[in-house]
Amino acid sequence: xxxxxxxxxxxxxxxxxxxxxxxxxxxxxxxxxxxxxxxxxxxxxxxxxxxxxxxxxxxxxxxxxxxxxxxxxxxxxxxxxxxxxxxxxxxxxxxxxxxxxxxxxxxxxx
Amino acid sequence: xxxxxxxxxxxxxxxxxxxxxxxxxxxxxxxxxxxxxxxxxxxxxxxxxxxxxxxxxxxxxxxxxxxxxxxxxxxxxxxxxxxxxxxxxxxxxxxxxxxxxxxxxxxxxx
DNA sequence: ATCTTTAATCGTATTATTGCGATTAAATAG
DNA sequence: CTATTTAATCGCAATAATACGATTAAAGAT
Numbered sequence: 001x002x003x004x005x006x007x008x009x010x011x012x013x014x015x016x017x018x019x020x021x022x023x024x025x026x027x028x029x030x031x032x033x034x035x036x037x038x039x040x041x042x043x044x045x046x047x048x049x050x051x052x053x054x055x056x057x058x059x060x061x062x063x064x065x066x067x068x069x070x071x072x073x074x075x076x077x078x079x080x081x082x083x084x085x086x087x088x089x090x091x092x093x094x095x096x097x098x099x100x101x102x103x104x105x106x107x108x109x110x
Numbered sequence: 111x112x113x114x115x116x117x118x119x120x121x122x123x124x125x126x127x128x129x130x131x132x133x134x135x136x137x138x139x140x141x142x143x144x145x146x147x148x149x150x151x152x153x154x155x156x157x158x159x160x161x162x163x164x165x166x167x168x169x170x171x172x173x174x175x176x177x178x179x180x181x182x183x184x185x186x187x188x189x190x191x192x193x194x195x196x197x198x199x200x201x202x203x204x205x206x207x208x209x210x211x212x213x214x215x216x217x218x219x220x
Numbered sequence: 221a222t223c224t225t226t227a228a229t230c231g232t233a234t235t236a237t238t239g240c241g242a243t244t245a246a247a248t249a250g
Numbered sequence: 251c252t253a254t255t256t257a258a259t260c261g262c263a264a265t266a267a268t269a270c271g272a273t274t275a276a277a278g279a280t
Contacts, residue, residue, distance in 0.1 A: 001135060002239070002265085008161035009136040013143070021134030025111060025268085026119035026127040029208075033123070036211045044226060051118035056269050058228055077226050077277045083212055092209055098139075099202055101146045102193055111236090111268070135238085154256060166239050168258055187247045187256050222280085229274070237266070244259070250252085 016098055019091060022067040027052060027060050035070065035083050044078055126208055129201060132177040137162060137170050142193065145180065151190035 006014065022028060027050055034049050035042055047057045061081060064070045068087035072079045119127075132138060137160055144159050145152060157167045171191060174180045178197035182189045 001137075001237090005161055005239090006136075009140060013136045013139045016139050017134055017136040020130045020132075020139075022130075024127055024131030024134045026123045027111075027268095029123045029126050029130075030119060033208075033211060036214060047227095052268095053270050054227070055229080055271075059268080062228085072227095074227095074277085077224085077279095079227060088212060092213075095205070095209075098143075099205075101143060102198060103202075104146060137238095157257095162238095163240050164257070165241075165259080169238080172258085182257095184247085184257095187249095187254090189257060224279070225277085227275090230272085232271095233269090235266100235268075238264085240262090240264105242260085245257090247255085247257105249254070 012094070016094065019067055019094070022063055022069060025060065027057070028064055031057075031060060031064060032069065032083065035081060042081055046081065122204070126204065129177055129204070132173055132179060135170065137167070138174055141167075141170060141174065142179065145191060145193050151183075151185075151192045154188055156191065 009017075023032075030050060031046055034046060044054075046061070047054050050057055052060075061070065061072065065072060068084055068091065070081050071084040071087075072081045074080075133142075140160060141156055144156060154164075156171070157164050160167055162170075171180065171182065175182060178194055178201065180191050181194040181197075182191045184190075
């Protein structure tokens with residue numbers, strides 16, 4: 001998006017788009033699913049799970065972190081990542097609200 | 111994403127990411143919300159609602175159409191867009207399934 | 221203190237997305 | 251048939267995202 005257009009949209013629209021964009025890459029979906037599956041903190045072995053270099057995975061992790069979906073805590077020489085439960089609840093609320101909006105739509109047209 | 115890596119991910123991961131990516135722009139969120147709000151088919155006046163040129167809006171509409179979120183039917187000289195209800199239900203199911211996966215995660219860690 | 225291990229960051233190449241003016245295509249109106 | 255209206259497509263410039271090797275930083279181990 002053009003930076004000069006960012007203020008043309010409603011805050012919640014920017015927020016939703018930002019979130020969706022963070023989910024808009026299969027590697028990041030895979031990371032989230034992995035974190036959910038192991039149901040425990042997981043460190044650098046995320047790299048093993050993906051067909052990507054360490055630097056690239058680190059970049060994807062940062063994007064997920066920036067948008068609040070995951071958090072990482074340093075544990076010795078490695079870092080433990082997991083889904084940020086508190087934020088995740090808020091994010092889910094936001095998404096569900098959007099979904100309900102769309103549900104109301106267009107029962108009678110086209 | 112590198113094209114050669116696409117087959118490294120599970121089908122549902124690619125699908126989810128594709129979907130999320132389509133939602134990952136405020137203009138496309140705005141379009142969907144507008145279509146939902148007017149609760150009726152709406153034609154080219156979507157362009158009026160957005161701070162974008164006609165060509166750009168048309169492009170965003172195509173992306174939403176490609177992923178199945180909306181459909182457009184020609185009506186005379188204009189085109190009538192609305193949320194594709196049937197697909198939207200399926201998409202919502204897919205997303206909710208993903209959400210439930212994440213919900214199970216990480217109650218006890220970090 | 222030096223060596224390892226682990227993950228973040230930097231620099232950079234490649235590719236994809238965004239945005240728009242101009243053009244085209246299709247339907248309708250006159 | 252010739253305008254007009256509406257929306258898609260083309261071509262292109264600008265920007266952003268993706269990926270990776272190399273380097274750096276921080277913690278632990280020896």
